[in-house]
Amino acid sequence: MINRLVMLLACVSLWLVNVTQAADIKGVRLWRAPDNTRLVFDLSGPVDHKIFELENPDRLVIDIKQAKLKSALSELTLSNTPINKVRHGKRNGHDLRVVLDLKTAVRPRSFVLKPNQTYGDRLVIDLYDRNVKPIVKSAPQVAITSSGRVGRDIIIAVDAGHGGDDPGAIGYRGLREKDVVLKIARRLHQLFAREPGFKSFLVREGDYYVGLRQRTVIARQRRADLFVSIHADAFKNRRANGASVFAISQRGATSETARWLASRENSSDLIGGVGNVSLSDKDATLAGVLLDLSMTATLTSSLEAGGQVLRQMGQISRLHKRHVEQAGFLVLKSPDIPSILVETGFITNPIDGKKLGTGSHQERLALAVFNGIKKYFYQSPPANTYVAQLKQRGPVRGGPTRYVIQRGDTLSEIASRYNVSVSSLRSRNKLKADRIRIGQILHIPN
The missing domain is CATH 2.60.40.3500 (Immunoglobulin-like)
Known part of the structure; x- marks a missing residue:
């Protein structure tokens, strides 16, 4: 029994x-x-x-x-x-x-x-x-000036964060970060497509996942001069709000929020199962020196470009921090390409989240990033580029060709700021009067 x-x-x-x-x-x-x-x-x-x-x-x-x-x-x-x-x-x-x-x-x-x-x-x-052809590093596309001088285009890698199985943060009324940032990235790509001397490409063109390391590999294969990754913040405190711009940190994050965000973004690679990049083919000392020198120069450029973008973002949105923050985002760890990460707002904040879901705000965000990047490159153009050729020919204003109206702006003050007449500004934008409204986009005549 x-x-x-x-x-x-x-x-x-x-x-x-x-x-x-x-x-x-x-x-x-x-x-x-x-x-x-x-x-x-x-x-x-x-x-x-x-x-x-x-x-x-x-x-x-x-x-x-x-x-x-x-x-x-x-x-x-x-x-x-x-x-x-x-x-x-x-x-x-x-x-x-x-x-x-x-x-x-x-x-x-x-x-x-x-x-x-x-x-x-x-x-x-x-x-x-099995039949995919590898990307060949072809010669950079060139542009020819009216004087016959030749200069290549400045290449911008526009990276929409997350995608596919990784939706990113979930915010206002179920808004998914991967969808919002792809729309902003596409608008930014379109702006560069119409700008002489610039060329851009989308790292992620649709709703699929690209590994964090692979994103920088794609940028390097396409000879990018700048890598800009578009994201939307999330935080455990729903009252957190405002836009931010990040560059890589060699010593870690600069704030508790930055550390938390870096950890969240880096964990995305657990979804993709992506491997790491190594310098195993170099002598350890040489690899360390090369990486340190390259990262120092790249970080300086990243901070300068990020500062220009942050100033433009501050014209249309509240800023979470008024300086470029630094954190250990894996997607920024390219030793040879200046890289910035733009957090367009807190998708978990009811006010920010509602705005991020609208096409008009997405357009203004893309325009702000575009203007900041353009201004940076007009001040520090890479050698042998079309923009560098223009700068050699004489003073170049280098500011944005489009401007978003802020509270307190007047048409005459904007005309004075860009050294154009009120009548030309009015004519360029088909204005019948001098009345303007907050958020309106003005085209600045050349």
Whole structure:
């Protein structure tokens, strides 16, 4: 009788262990990036898994132990991905097998992620395209002045933070940081596209994730002269508000808020599983000297560019700090490219969050960043650029060609500030009178 009871208890214990190890797949999400496709399984708990490839035809098999599918795979949008069809079935009575029928061969990678503030346990499957051509470092694009002088464009890397499986901060009425900053980044990119002597590109063009280190790699491959990363603050105190500009710190953060923000942004790379950059091919002493010299020069430029942007931001928004802050953001750690991170406001603050969700405020923010960057480069243009050629020909105003009206401004005072006539200012903006309003954007005649 005792032996039977012991055996029964052992069976019950084994059954309980199996139950606790089982996990449900609560949802499946898919993103397409320029060179890969990411498939994310949202889980009710941790799982063990393995993947393997099959050929003729190309397939990827995903075996997940002790798992049950509670989400419809048929709802996934497979267009513009290497996946033709997704099938699933039971394996060994208690495991789940998912089969991806592929249009073409891929380079797969898989890993699991622990819960964070936004998601629970996840299984991530990355499918890297095999036919992607590497980015070639081509000669910089040039512009030709009216005098026949040649100068290259100044290249700006515009980086929208977060993306894909990483929504960033969640703020006013469910507003997601990744959506807001992409809209601002696109507007900033459009402004540079219309500006002679400048050229920009978007590091993240759509709703997909790019690793923090990879963002700086992309900027270096495209020969960027400045890297500007657009974000929206979040803080545990919802009363925190205002815009900020950050540069990298060699000694750590300069305030408690900066430290907290740096920790939050850096944790994004846990989602991407991105590796680090090293100088392992250099002698340790030489690598240290090179990095120190490069970072010192780059940091100086970053602080100067950030200061110009911060001054322009202060014209349209309250500033959280009136100086460029410094913190250990991974996305700023490029030793050879001046880099700044612009926090456009606190998305967790009801007032800031409401404004960040409007197109008009996004336009003003993009314009402020544009004006600050342009003013910095007109003061300190890189050699052999179109802007440097203009500066050599004579005095260049270098200020913004667009101005956002602030409280207390008058048309005559603005005309005097930019050394233009009131009539030309009125004509350029098709004004019938001298009446202007706060937030209105004026185009300054050349």
